[in-house]
Amino acid sequence: MNALTVLASSGGEEFQAPGPELFNFRPLFDGGPAWLTKPTVFAVFGALVVCVFCWSAFAKPKLVPRGIQNIGEMGYVFVRDQIGKPFLGRDTERWMPLLMSLFFLIWVWNIFAVIPVIQFPIASHIAFPIVLAVAVYFIKVYLGIKNQGPVKYFTNLIPKGLPKPIYILLVPIEYLSTFILAPFTHAVRLFANMFAGHMILAFFSLVGFWFLFEKPTALGFGVGIIGVVMTILMTAFEMFIQFLQAFLFTMLAAMYINSGLHADH
Amino acid sequence: MTGEVLAAVSGNVTAIGYGLAAIGPGIGVGIIFGQGVNAIARQPELTGVIRTNMMLGFVLTEALALIGLVAPFLFQSLK
Numbered sequence: 001m002n003a004l005t006v007l008a009s010s011g012g013e014e015f016q017a018p019g020p021e022l023f024n025f026r027p028l029f030d031g032g033p034a035w036l037t038k039p040t041v042f043a044v045f046g047a048l049v050v051c052v053f054c055w056s057a058f059a060k061p062k063l064v065p066r067g068i069q070n071i072g073e074m075g076y077v078f079v080r081d082q083i084g085k086p087f088l089g090r091d092t093e094r095w096m097p098l099l100m101s102l103f104f105l106i107w108v109w110n111i112f113a114v115i116p117v118i119q120f121p122i123a124s125h126i127a128f129p130i131v132l133a134v135a136v137y138f139i140k141v142y143l144g145i146k147n148q149g150p151v152k153y154f155t156n157l158i159p160k161g162l163p164k165p166i167y168i169l170l171v172p173i174e175y176l177s178t179f180i181l182a183p184f185t186h187a188v189r190l191f192a193n194m195f196a197g198h199m200i201l202a203f204f205s206l207v208g209f210w211f212l213f214e215k216p217t218a219l220g221f222g223v224g225i226i227g228v229v230m231t232i233l234m235t236a237f238e239m240f241i242q243f244l245q246a247f248l249f250t251m252l253a254a255m256y257i258n259s260g261l262h263a264d265h
Numbered sequence: 266m267t268g269e270v271l272a273a274v275s276g277n278v279t280a281i282g283y284g285l286a287a288i289g290p291g292i293g294v295g296i297i298f299g300q301g302v303n304a305i306a307r308q309p310e311l312t313g314v315i316r317t318n319m320m321l322g323f324v325l326t327e328a329l330a331l332i333g334l335v336a337p338f339l340f341q342s343l344k
Contacts, residue, residue: 082317087317123337142297181328185328185332187310187333187334188328188331188332189327189328191335192331192335193331195334196334216343246326247320248320251317251320251321252324
């Protein structure tokens with residue numbers, strides 16, 4: 001018996017915190033294919049939103065930007081100066097199409113978490129971040145082998161001129177982090193943030209709904225109010241996290257691409 | 266008094282695991298942003314460079330906490 005049970009009305013069923021079942025969706029209609037669920041539909045929808053946005057912003061560019069072209073250019077300049085330039089330097093313009101689509105696609109997917117009716121961050125299904133991370137991973141390895149040579153790419157990863165015994169430790173760690181941990185954390189970072197964020201929002205809004213409407217009690221009223229206030233605060237916080245995660249994912253993509261283009265050491 | 270349970274943990278033990286996993290990254294992220302703000306205050310003209318490196322350090326530190334968050338799900342499915 002915990003605090004929440006005490007606050008709920010006696011005799012009724014107790015408060016159940018939401019769990020991972022939030023992320024299981026049934027097919028959109030009975031008899032439909034099992035993959036056709038809300039997240040997949042809105043994943044495609046998000047991609048279309050990005051396409052339409054970029055099309056309307058950059059299809060007929062004017063020298064003096066007006067309307068949506070202004071917003072598009074602000075986004076482009078942000079991605080170029082904050083994400084591309086620090087990592088890619090002179091190669092930025094060449095990789096801007098990839099970086100810009102990655103950034104806006106992930107951001108739109110993340111924003112879906114707080115848009116009414118949709119209210120589901122697409123990236124909280126790990127399949128979506130994995131596809132993006134694996135794509136970046138292959139680009140990285142391909143560029144590395146192409147630009148630095150099939151053997152050189154792998155030897156360039158190891159810094160030279162260290163005492164011999166250090167290499168016993170360093171070589172496995174370096175390869176493990178570059179080829180296994182880097183893509184893993186790249187995908188899991190986006191997934192875990194969106195997953196946890198959706199769970200937090202669901203928990204607090206359920207607390208508010210349960211204690212104010214479902215089973216209102218004198219004692220539980222205060223808890224319900226806290227739940228509602230926390231939902232509002234956490235929504236604001238989540239919107240910040242959504243932007244930050246899109247930014248970080250693209251930033252790491254730029255960094256990995258650069259590690260393929262040029263040797264670090 | 267023998268055999269009496271003085272303290273017990275009920276519910277999902279993985280929550281405690283995540284709590285432990287969050288201590289280190291919590292301290293690390295605090296240090297990174299603390300030092301980052303310090304560096305920006307000392308040299309405001311380098312804000313861009315410092316912020317980028319700050320984010321990089323934040324991202325690498327945060328990875329540990331994220332692995333802690335995912336680990337329970339992995340171990341549950343391995344059972």
